[in-house]
Amino acid sequence: MAALATVAVFAGGCGGNPAGQGQDTAGAGGDGANDVAVYASSSEVMVFWDPADSFSNEIIAMNNMYETLVRAQPDGTVKPLLATSWESSPDGLTWTFHLRQGVKFHGSGAEMTAEHVKKAIERTIRRGRGASFIWAPVDRIEAKDKYTVVFHLKYPAPLDLIAAAGYGAFIYDADYAESQGGEEWFNAGHDAGTGPYTVQSWTKGGDLVLTRFDDYWQGWDGKHFRHIVFRTIEDPGTRRQAVEAGEADFVNQLPFDSLEALANHPQVEVVTAPSYQNLLALLNTEKLKDRQVREALAWAFPYEAAVQDVAAGYATQARGVVPAGLWGHSADLPTRSQDLDKARQLLEQAGGIDHKLLITYTSGDDAQRQIAELYAANLRSLGVEVEVRGMPWEAQWDLAKSPQPEQRQDILLFYWWPEYPTPDTFFRNMFHSEDEIVFNLSYYRNPRFDQLIDEAAKVAATDRDRAVALYRQADQILFDDVPVIPIYDLQYARVKKRSLKGYVDNPAYPNVVFWYDVYRE
């Protein structure tokens, strides 16, 4: 998911007229220009076909085959989809969803009812794979009548946001899928969703072709594509040529240097949008016990260079640990900019650092590598000894969880993003006290902080304003205590044909194009 992180090196193929132009995908029968769209992906789209299990690239295609009860919007609100309306009890423990009528499933052709919704989510929970843990608050699901589903929760949670998740929240015909063979049947390239598109053909490792589902509940009036092709092109140079030559309509990822070169292309445009993903440097609060030392480290960080030079401007400096654009972000939080004098002064006051600092980052991620090296150079100029170590993620994680705390790293770079649009995941996973370390890799312990975010999670569903205020306080504590240096919030840079209209980047569903809403002019 290190979306824009890889700055690959490809300088060839500039200039000249792309051959093979005018290959604009007509002729498959139907309404010409709006017939086929091609999505070129940097890595394989379909690996897991079971909608209960998928927790990766699959969502790119699955959100066109499947739908969720509700859909999160870029502005932070939640809009009806398979549910037309919903409400929660004042204590946030009971959630009632009223279902849309006349929605048909692919394959079985059955009309979606409350029973289907209950069975789909129960199956996802039972399998316990992928992102199924998002349903952890659910105690039981009740099909109250044909079109009403009631969720009874163990503790208050924003179930509307959970039901909008891009992973693990799909509604599918579980009985039908099981009768066909369950996981095995899915993995042969089948789907059991309600979405606008269904599988036409797929070969393992090869292209996935989706085609219109004729009985789609929103109908097919207006401009829509008939077929969507998902094709994997690993090589960034080839991917770029494919979109330049008109062979691909949409490319989810290209190296920064390619983006700049494409800026003035007549047929192709680069669209940037904020993401819900940020890059953070977690400070080891056990090895760097002195708050003043940690503050010094935060003042020494090269924020400007990270954003401008490393991310080539496709990022914004982070303000707090919640990415701007996600609710719970506070635009009035303080930030730091690099001030080496201040850092030096604070270090002197604290009596310096008594050991060599170890900075780890995920190897293969060029942005992280460059940032780690830059930061190390700045720290060395302050007389701090630093070692920078790139490691495969699992190894980095193992070191961070090492049973010998003195073995662990001092500073760890990594990305975080939410499974569904909630700020809670940023605070809870990384900074809530943990007896067994999982993602609290700053080893932070602060009862006051824990209390604030626990309270915020409780009221998030029922009193959003109060939750935001509580998260604001929690974020302020992190700023003052410095267990983390928020580096930057990533921006997505998509490359698409100019003729492709109606595309809106939705950071709640990374890399997803909702093809039903998109058309060609």
Add this chain to the structure above:
Amino acid sequence: MGIAFWRYIVRRLVLAVGVLAGVTVVTFLAAQVIPADPAARWVGPHATAEQIARAREELGLDRPVPVQYVDYVARLLRGDWGTAVVTHQPVLSDLMAYLPPTLELVVASTLLAFLVGVPLGVVGARYRDRLPDHLSRLGAIAGVSMPTFWLALLLQLVFFRQLGWFPLQGRLDTTFQLVHPVRVITGAYVLDGLLVGDWALVVEAGRHLVLPAVALAAYPIGLVMRMVRASLAEVLAEDHIRNARALGVGEGTILFRYALKPALGPVLTVVGLSFGYSLTGAFLVEAVFGWPGLGRYAANALVAGDYPAIMGVTILVATAYVMLNLVVDVLQAWLDPRIALR
């Protein structure tokens, strides 16, 4: 065939089995050292500690390494290659899905190496130390020393971008797939097209095959060319050729009828070995041309530390390599019985 021939074959077979056993040990041990936690990968990002512990148990990773190895080999012999961590699918069925496109590419490039390399080698031998020989030597050196991926990019630039003769990437055009349902039999599209007489498919798949096959063939072409030239030169210096020349036999007949046949023995070895080389060389070419083959599978597996899949690919490629060597050895022993006696 004499007893020596059969004894030779048995000896080679035993050796081949030994090599493969060695490969399983080495890959298995190497997989243990990979600093990646397959259990963590199995359950995906942001997983809980319990999920990972459960996966570790499910995958049998909580058992001692020797036990895991014995279990692995026992299952391998029963045709169970384990379950891939990335795809959660049986490794063997994954391999069978990704292998045909790679084989198609490798076979095409090997054919190309043979068809282009042999005539050029003959030319080199015929016009020894004259301009055609120098040119073919230059070509051979270029082919052998040019990085494959770089050549692949160059081919795209010239034949797709500038000339527009061949497609940029993929195995079939997207539109073609929509109007023309493909009946998959072997998974090698050109062959499938030939089998059912689907000429449109043969042309479409063939068009897509050209550039990657050429990129992959550069190295073997160079090898074959030099090998043919060297062994032809040797044969041409022999007495019976001189006699034939003295009798006024035409130069073409001498080259292709009398000299080439005995010279092809060593060439066969080179072709066999280069086939093995191409299996892995194809990985880079596949990446550049978006060719959905074994290379894509192997790359995904490597990045994820998916050791059952990595081992599957390694053992498959090693087996192919060993089998090819065996076939080549046997063929040579058959062509030249002296080899079996050595």
